[in-house]
Amino acid sequence: MTAPRPVAAAPQNALTASLPAATAGWLGQPALSRLWDSARRRLEANGLQARGILRLGNVTVEEREAFGQLLGGTVPLRDGAAAIRLDLLDARLRASAAARGVVGVLTALGQPVQDRAGARRASRDAWDEVWVDAGQAAGALSDEEWPHRWLNAVRQTGSLTRLGPQGASDLLAQAVTALAVVVRRAGTEQRVVGRGELAQQVTGTAHGLDDGTVLARLVLRGIATAAGEDPASATRDAPARRALWRSAGVVVDEVSSTVLTYGLRPAGTGWRERGLVERADHGQETHLTLREVAVVEWGTLAGTGGSRAAGALVRVCENPRVVEAAASAGLTDVALVCTAGNPSTVVLDLLGRLRDIGARLSYHGDFDWPGVALANRVATRFGAEPWRMSADDYERAVGESQRRAAPALALRGEPVEAVWDPELAASMIACGVAIHEESVLETLLADLGAPAPAA
Structure with missing residues (x-):
């Protein structure tokens, strides 16, 4: 490196202090600032490898002179632009008073180079x-x-x-x-x-x-x-x-969602259990939250006479109208759980607990394809028996609807096979009529008013 002309010294700091003051001052001159900026960008793109060409346009007289002194010779220009090999610049710096390559010089000048390619x-x-x-x-x-x-x-x-x-x-x-x-x-x-x-x-x-x-x-x-x-x-x-x-x-919470029940008489003797028994004795429906279902001591279920035995029958319906009708009819010797359509978490939890204490679950729902799919889930998951859900029950319901001259509700959707009766889907396809639970209330209430069938 040829002797530089005197220029104002660059500010000293922890990075430039590692270079001799004169060298740091000369390298930090304004005429070289564009060269260092270009070198830093190329090094960061190259993974800190000193290779490639630095191209600078509109080179000033001061810059050309500084480049020549730095590289040990005149730097040719083409249309006012200079092309400087980064490897040659690196070699010249290592052989100079700087005694380090271009990465070290940039760091010492307060312009540390980041290995962006390596970081990527x-x-x-x-x-x-x-x-x-x-x-x-x-x-x-x-x-x-x-x-x-x-x-x-x-x-x-x-x-x-x-x-x-x-x-x-x-x-x-x-x-x-x-x-x-x-x-x-x-x-x-x-x-x-x-x-x-x-x-x-x-x-x-x-x-x-x-x-x-x-x-x-x-x-x-x-x-x-x-x-x-x-x-x-x-x-x-x-x-x-x-x-x-x-x-x-x-x-998400244990209190906002409830299950509609009727006639459940749990075995426990606490105030919760006594409250349920009293409501059952008076023919009152009860909405239970998930939190309540979890803390009730269910044990075995009892009938109105207080007798308890494993295998107590619990009817499960899909529509709240069945519970309402049972309460209005004053039926107090039945136990009902309503899914209110597709069963929520609290419904599933209660049915699981009732199954676990040995209760017999008997399910009725709508005679349409979503209703059959729901009945399949309840039957499969909880071992529930069908309640008036056979092909014969469906055909009788269709016949009764026709005798009443009730408007027929078309059966829509993809057919679903019933796990409890392989003939049900065929009967429903043949009739093409959907029968909702409310339309067979009389039949269901008759069952609820009759003695529970033997296990």
Whole structure:
């Protein structure tokens, strides 16, 4: 490096102090500032490798002179632009009083070079590790394909990018843990779990799965995917998200949803049990929250005479009108549970408890395809017997409707085979008429007023 002309010394700081003062002052002159900016950008793009050409246009006389002194010769210009090989610049600096390459000089001048290419590679490697680890964990959730579909969809949305690899890894691990709890409970028919309880178990805080959190969205997408639903539709609004939680046995709260009951006389002697028995004796319906269902001591169920025996009959209906009619008729020697359409978490929990104490469940619902599908679920999950749900019962109901000249309700949708009667679907297809539960109230009330059939 030729001797530089005297220029104002660059400010001294911790970085420039490692260079001789004169060298630092000369290298920090304004005439070289564009060269250092260009060199830093190229080095950051090259992974700190000193290679490539630095091109600077509209080179001034001062800049050309400084470039020549730095490189040990005149720098040719073409149309006012200079082309400087970065490797030659690096070599000249190492052989000069600076005694370091261009990366070291830039650092000493207070312009540290970042290895952006290396950082990108490291980031890609870190993200690859995140998805590999998450894929292995998700694969343990189920032998089915849904965990991988769920994880791939999450990856494609890019929703975790802003969290960085470590944050995303931690969140995915929590999501997999939450889904594992849901899957495990569903597989063993355990009792429902509160969302706050699940969140506390997974994240250490009861609010970890609150609506709107990234973790809640991840878990809900997994639940929807496992159920074969479109995650976007299944989580479109707050009611849909609550319904999705309930479908997985997770309750957002334990008091807002209730199950309609009538005539349940639990064995316990506490005030809750005595209250239910008294309401049953007076022919009053009762709405029970999930919290109440969980704390009642059910034991065996008793009839009006107080006798208790395993195998007590509990009728299960789909429409609240059946309960209303039974109460209006003053029937006090029956036990009813109403699903009120598709059963909610609290309904499922109560039916499971009644089954577990040995109660016989007998189900009636609508004679349409959704009604048959619902009856299949209740029969399969709880071992419920059909109550006036055979092909003969359906045909009699259709005949009675025709005799009353009631408007026929067309049967619509895809046929569903009944697990309790292989002839029912064929009869329904042949008649093409939907029969809702309210239209057979007289038949159902007659059954409720008669002695319970023998087990």
